[in-house]
Amino acid sequence: MKITCCIHSLSGGGAERVMAGLANDLFCRGHDVSLVTYFADDARSLSIEPGVLRACLNLDVTGQTENRTSPRSGIDRIRQIRSRITTLAKVIERQSPDVVLSFCDRMNLDVLLALRGRGLPVMVCERSDPASQGLGLVWNWMRSRLYRQATTVVALTPTAKDYLRRFSNHVIVIPSAIKTPTSYSNREIACANRTIVAAGRLESEKGFDRLIAAFARATQGHPDWKLVLYGDGSLRRQLQRQATELGINDRFEMPGWVRPLQPHLAEATIFCLSSHYEGFPSVLLESMSLGVPSISVDCESGPREIIDHGRNAWLVENETPALAAGIRYLIDHAETRESLGHHGREIIERFGWDKMVDRYETALARISSSTADAPSGANRTERPPGV
Known part of the structure; x- marks a missing residue:
C-alpha cells in the first residue's frame, strides 16, 4: 500500500511516539509510507526511517506560517484555516496514497476537510478521551459532522468507541501498545x-x-x-x-x-x-x-x-x-x-507492539482495497521525490 500518515508534529508524548513507530514499522513491512506534519522536525523529534518520505508544512494549528503574527480578526483566522486546508490537500494529493491515516482530533478534522469529495479512504484515530477532550464549540460541531465522512474511526478503548458511535457507524477499537524492552529496571x-x-x-x-x-x-x-x-x-x-x-x-x-x-x-x-x-x-x-x-x-x-x-x-x-x-x-x-x-x-x-501494528495494517488494507476500483484511484500519478 501507499500510505500517507498525518499528525501535527513528531515532538511530544504518546501519540507522537505511536505514530512514529507505526510509520517506521509499516515501511519496514514493505509499504510505501509518507509522513506529513505541520511542524518541522527539531532536536526533540522522534527518529524516522530514511525511506519514509517526510513532508513538514511549517504551519501552526491556526494555519499561519512560523514567521507570521497571530491573526487579528475572525476573517483572518478563517483565511488561515482555508490556507492550511488547501496546503494539506495539495501535499496529500501529490503523494497519491491508497489510504490516509491521521492521528489526533484537530489533525483528523483538517485531513477530512482537505479530502472532502476526493474519493480517498481515510482512517482517523482519536488519541485521547473524546468525551473529555473538548475542541471548542465550533470544532466539536465539526467533529460530529466530519467523522461521518471517515472510512474508519479508531478509538483506544470501548468507552471511547461508545462515545464516537454517535458520529460514525464505522468505529473500531485498537488500543495503544508497547515494544518489549531490551532491558528492565534494576x-x-x-x-x-x-x-x-x-x-x-x-x-x-x-x-x-x-x-x-x-x-x-x-x-x-x-x-x-x-x-x-x-x-x-x-x-x-x-x-x-x-x-x-x-x-x-x-x-x-x-x-x-x-x-x-x-x-x-x-x-x-x-x-x-x-x-x-x-x-x-x-x-x-x-x-x-x-x-x-x-x-x-x-x-x-x-x-x-x-x-x-x-x-x-x-x-x-x-x-x-x-x-x-x-x-x-x-x-x-x-x-x-x-x-x-x-x-x-x-x-x-496483552498490549504487544506487533499485535497493534498487525491490526492497523489489516484495517488499512481492508479500507484501501474497498476503494481500489474507485475512479479517484484509476489514474494516480507517481508522487514527487519530496515536498
Whole structure:
C-alpha cells in the first residue's frame, strides 16, 4: 500500500511516539509510507526511517506560517484555516496514497476537510478521551459532522468507541501498545533512588498540580523521597511555584523532554499517572513493561483497561487525597510495591507492539482495497521525490 500518515508534529508524548513507530514499522513491512506534519522536525523529534518520505508544512494549528503574527480578526483566522486546508490537500494529493491515516482530533478534522469529495479512504484515530477532550464549540460541531465522512474511526478503548458511535457507524477499537524492552529496571538501584517519576505535557489535563500536592502530603515523614516530572508545557512556572510553596522545591525536578525516556523511567522507584483524563497512556504501559511499580488515578478512559488493581499496578480514585494515600502506601509497603512491578511486566502479553501494528495494517488494507476500483484511484500519478 501507499500510505500517507498525518499528525501535527513528531515532538511530544504518546501519540507522537505511536505514530512514529507505526510509520517506521509499516515501511519496514514493505509499504510505501509518507509522513506529513505541520511542524518541522527539531532536536526533540522522534527518529524516522530514511525511506519514509517526510513532508513538514511549517504551519501552526491556526494555519499561519512560523514567521507570521497571530491573526487579528475572525476573517483572518478563517483565511488561515482555508490556507492550511488547501496546503494539506495539495501535499496529500501529490503523494497519491491508497489510504490516509491521521492521528489526533484537530489533525483528523483538517485531513477530512482537505479530502472532502476526493474519493480517498481515510482512517482517523482519536488519541485521547473524546468525551473529555473538548475542541471548542465550533470544532466539536465539526467533529460530529466530519467523522461521518471517515472510512474508519479508531478509538483506544470501548468507552471511547461508545462515545464516537454517535458520529460514525464505522468505529473500531485498537488500543495503544508497547515494544518489549531490551532491558528492565534494576530494582535494587531504583529502590535506593527513592524517586517518584511522572511524564507528559505540562498541561492541566495531566494533573501534575495534584500530583505535586499528593507527593508533598504522602512524603511528610519521608523527606528523602523526590519527585521528577519529565516533559514540558505552559504550566512549568506554575508547577515550580507550587512546589516552592509546599516546601518540596529541593526534592522536585523538571528536566524537560528527554529522549529516550525509557532509561529514566527504569530508574524510578515508583511511576505515577495523575491525569484527569487519558486516551490509552503509553507511558503507563512503558513503565509497567520495565518492571517499575506503577500507580494511577482511575481517570476517564485508559488506566482501568490496563491495570489489574493490586496485581500489576495500583489504581486509586480520581482525586488528590486518594492519590496521596496510594503513594504513601507504596512507599511504606515495599514488598507489595515490588510485586506490582514484577507482574507489571506481563503487560506486554496483552498490549504487544506487533499485535497493534498487525491490526492497523489489516484495517488499512481492508479500507484501501474497498476503494481500489474507485475512479479517484484509476489514474494516480507517481508522487514527487519530496515536498
